[in-house]
Amino acid sequence: MVQGPRKPYSAGSAGDVGTFRRLLRVWRWHLTIMKKIVLKRKARFVRTRLRELRMISKALLSTHHPVLAHIIPIRRCNLSCAYCNEYDNFSKPLPLETMFRRLDQLAGLGTSIITISGGEPLLHPQLEEIIRHIRVRGMIAGLITNGYLFTRARIESLNDAGLEHLQISIDNVKPDDVSKKSLKVLDQKLQLLARHAVFQVNINSVLGSAVRDPEDALTVARRALELGFTSTVGVLHDHEGQLRPLNGQQQAIFSTIMSWGKRSYSRFNRYQNYIARGIPRDWRCRAGSRYLYVCEDGLVHYCSQQRGYPGIPVEKYTKQHLHHEYHTLKSCAPRCTIQCVQHIALLDNWRDPQTREGFKKPLEILVPAETPAPEEN
Ligand code: SF4
Ligand code: SF4
Secondary structure: OOOOOOOOOOOOOHHHHHHHHHHHHHHHHHHHHHHHHHHHHHHHHHHHHHHHHHHHHHHHHOOOOOOEEEEOOOOEOOOOOOOOOOOEOOOOOOOHHHHHHHHHHHHHOOOOEEEEOOOOHHHOOOHHHHHHHHHHOOOEEEEEEOOOOOOHHHHHHHHHHOOOEEEEEEOEOOOOOOOOOEHHHHHHHHHHHHHHOOOEEEEEEEEOOOOOOOHHHHHHHHHHHHOOOEEEEEEOOOOOOEOOOOOHHHHHHHHHHHHOHHHOHHHHOOHHHHHHHOOOOOOOOOEOOOEEEEOOOOEEEOOOOOOOOEEEEHHHOOHHHHHHHHOEOOOOHHHEOOHHHHHHHOOOOOOOOOOEOOOOOOHHHHOOOOOOOOOOO
16 A cells, blocks of 8 residues: 655644643653652661661670571572582472561571571562561561572562661672673663662672683672662682681772762671781671571571581570580681671670680580570560
């Protein structure tokens, strides 16, 4: 069919006005949604900060409860980073009832923060139920993920579940044979988070021998701040969580990223400078007490890199165990790079020197505690 000549463009035609109105409506609708998200984000930020302040006061007033517990709902991961010893490619997600039982036990011990880790926790189909349960039990809910599986719908369901903190660790700008946790691959997911997440997002960049180009950490940190997230920098450890000093260029980049950290209180800790320079440090690791790592088998370990100690099922973990481990010296402490445990230890480094010997004793003697824990005030 032969088409007739097109109508000449007329700025005031009824069709154009209709299109303009439709666009205006869509734009206003987007604006309303964005405003709602910003308001919700601010409200959750204030609520979370208040809960964190309560958590810090409680931790300063009493040493008889865990401040932070990492819990693993699935060991499987969709990636296979060359330096990682915390994943497999076959494990099934843990049943919800098992997770609830463990969370109830942690709540009973007085735990303030639960961070869900893995493997890749987004592979758990009922992750949101786990987060809801954490919130129902009055604990702060955090999540560590590689971010690959984020969609707008998943972010919104995590909003609804009540997630409060999220951390994504990004290792490089372009994927290589060591890690696919790359800015190039994840940038779209970060943009989705910036638009739709009402929880706080922290992007952790890393430095260390496994990272080919240390400048990548700067690019990642810059992008995180640009998108309105907080940003931290970590040092990759060896397979026992121990120090590997950074070279001169890496140390300079580490200091630069730390200096950008006005928005993140976690940057102001001096222990990070010791880690970057590979200097052994005198501090009191309270793992097994103020910090617990609960693996997929439900056993309490000191941390992800010291699994096997004390190796007690969380259901059998008591205030006596907490008390015992609080006072137990950890021989790996001077060269440790596990930042979350060092962060929590700041609450107690000024008090209660550790006098009990750890590691060398058989585990049966290591626990239960030799003396009963004092009553909670
Ligand atoms: S994404 Fe995380 S859990 Fe998975 S292999 Fe990499 S470091 Fe390990
Ligand atoms: S010092 Fe504590 S956190 Fe660090 S590796 Fe040893 S047990 Fe783990």
